Amino acid sequence: MNKSLTHIDSDGTARMVDVGAKAETQRLAIASGRITMSAEALAAIRAGDAPKGDVLGTARIAGIMAGKRTGDLIPMCHPLAIDAINVDFSFEDEAVRATATASLTGKTGVEMEAITAVSVALVTIYDMAKALDKGMVIGDIRLIEKRGGKSGTWRAEDRH
Secondary structure (H helix, E strand, C coil), rough: CCCCCEEEEEEEEEEECCCCCCCCEEEEEEEEEEECCHHHHHHHHHCCEEEEEEEEHHHHHHHHHHHHHHHHEEEEEECCCCEEEEEEEEEEECCCEEEEEEEEEEEEEEEEHHHHHHHHHHHHHHHHHHHCCCEECCCCCCCEEEECCCCCEEEEECCC
């Protein structure tokens, strides 16, 4: 068995990793992504007057809800008792950046929960503003940092 492929057994069959014997530790993950758009769409979101209403407020709630449901969406993810998920937004040139932070005390990490929260928050921004710009582009979704567990802290290198 290839030890680097923890979700594949010796026969090549997909499996869920058994975390029963692992110690509970405080775990945290931060993920980020962005959606680029026209100046018109960005101005409407910034001003809070997009046709469908409060774009960022709705996207924040959608991201939090999605992060909590990650175990239902990603086949090999464990359902987790999340302590907190926060989704924040910042404005950039021609874009909105979403950053999600997920945390818990448990036996497995929350990287997928943070990534899922960011992804759904960005898709929600698209849905809420598509009347203004159907050509918006979602991208740069990635893990920024994770803490806790056997492997400790990991931070993304600046790739720019």
